[in-house]
Amino acid sequence: xxxxxxxxxxxxxxxxxxxxxxxxxxxxxxxxxxxxxxxxxxxxxxxxxxxxxxxxxxxxxxxxxxxxxxxxxxxxxxxxxxxxxxxxxxxxxxxxxxxx
Numbered sequence: 001x002x003x004x005x006x007x008x009x010x011x012x013x014x015x016x017x018x019x020x021x022x023x024x025x026x027x028x029x030x031x032x033x034x035x036x037x038x039x040x041x042x043x044x045x046x047x048x049x050x051x052x053x054x055x056x057x058x059x060x061x062x063x064x065x066x067x068x069x070x071x072x073x074x075x076x077x078x079x080x081x082x083x084x085x086x087x088x089x090x091x092x093x094x095x096x097x098x099x100x
Contacts, residue, residue, distance in 0.1 A: 036078060046085035053079045 001009075003025070011021035011039055035042050042050040054076050062068040
């Protein structure tokens with residue numbers, strides 16, 4: 001499902017227009033961006049936690065020329081940890097084998 005399909009489903013479930021649903025989704029996404037940019041975490045109970053992970057600068061190897069060392073700059077990367085309810089909702093259930 002892409003963003004457009006998600007907004008269509010959101011609009012249908014909430015009985016609102018597609019543009020209102022799109023505005024709601026964009027607002028949520030922008031709030032997550034802003035919160036993470038400020039160094040805070042976003043915790044949605046039952047769904048999961050968004051946070052920022054910092055990677056320090058380090059020396060790496062150029063894959064095209066393994067003898068050449070390159071400096072990999074430090075950067076912040078987004079991180080998501082799924083909540084227990086989320087994990088349980090998508091967990092595969094093994095069916096028991098049929099009895100003979």
